[in-house]
Amino acid sequence: MVTTRAPEDAYTAEPFVPEGPRDLTALRKAAADCHGCPLHRDATQTVFGAGSAHARVMLVGEQPGDQEDRQGKPFVGPAGKLLDRALEEAGLDPADAYITNAVKHFKFTRAEPRKRRIHKAPSLREMTACGPWLAAELALVEPELIVVLGATAGKALLGSSFRVTQVRGTVLEEEIHGRPERLVPTVHPSSVLRSDDREAAYQGLVSDLAVAARALS
Numbered sequence: 001m002v003t004t005r006a007p008e009d010a011y012t013a014e015p016f017v018p019e020g021p022r023d024l025t026a027l028r029k030a031a032a033d034c035h036g037c038p039l040h041r042d043a044t045q046t047v048f049g050a051g052s053a054h055a056r057v058m059l060v061g062e063q064p065g066d067q068e069d070r071q072g073k074p075f076v077g078p079a080g081k082l083l084d085r086a087l088e089e090a091g092l093d094p095a096d097a098y099i100t101n102a103v104k105h106f107k108f109t110r111a112e113p114r115k116r117r118i119h120k121a122p123s124l125r126e127m128t129a130c131g132p133w134l135a136a137e138l139a140l141v142e143p144e145l146i147v148v149l150g151a152t153a154g155k156a157l158l159g160s161s162f163r164v165t166q167v168r169g170t171v172l173e174e175e176i177h178g179r180p181e182r183l184v185p186t187v188h189p190s191s192v193l194r195s196d197d198r199e200a201a202y203q204g205l206v207s208d209l210a211v212a213a214r215a216l217s
């Protein structure tokens with residue numbers, strides 16, 4: 001039979017996600033071998049979520065950055081340091097959070113060979129491909145609240161019409177992967193680092209996170 005479907009339409013992590021009883025260790029191990037989209041080719045390793053399976057809050061970022069790609073853990077670079085500080089200031093214990101990304105491999109370009117790797121935003125197709133990992137993490141951790149860090153995470157969880165400026169700092173109730181979830185969107189911590197007025201941007205992040213802290217108490 002002749003198929004007219006472009007091969008890229010078939011990008012999905014689905015066949016790599018283990019079925020049946022599973023825990024975070026099994027998921028992380030399986031995700032290490034994911035070839036669900038082309039991003040695994042140039043990245044160093046899969047960066048799976050980190051934290052307790054009993055965490056009350058799940059934080060969802062975009063994708064690993066340069067440091068995360070090297071170390072294999074989410075939010076260990078500059079954005080992660082800023083996020084940890086903001087979480088503590090907002091009254092959320094980073095140790096009581098499960099932290100992950102919408103996309104599990106680092107996407108980048110290089111201006112020149114062997115030069116610094118420059119972050120590139122994942123496409124909708126890559127976000128969709130990686131969705132089964134995020135769905136599996138949500139099903140296992142069953143967080144009471146999801147903190148959505150920036151536009152990519154928002155689009156991955158809530159659809160492409162998501163606009164972070166419209167909903168940041170509010171508690172949303174939506175069905176995600178078939179389960180009712182509460183979510184608090186905010187900006188991505190990297191956007192604070194890039195902001196012209198860093199202090200104001202940082203305070204905005206802290207006050208959104210404080211909404212999440214109150215929603216949990």
Ligand code: URA
Nearest residue numbers: 061062063064074075
């Ligand atoms: N930015 C993200 O979205 N995730 C990380 O893990 C690091 C930086």
Ligand code: SF4
Nearest residue numbers: 034036037104105130
């Ligand atoms: Fe698999 Fe996600 Fe990595 Fe693509 S980005 S290869 S779907 S883990």
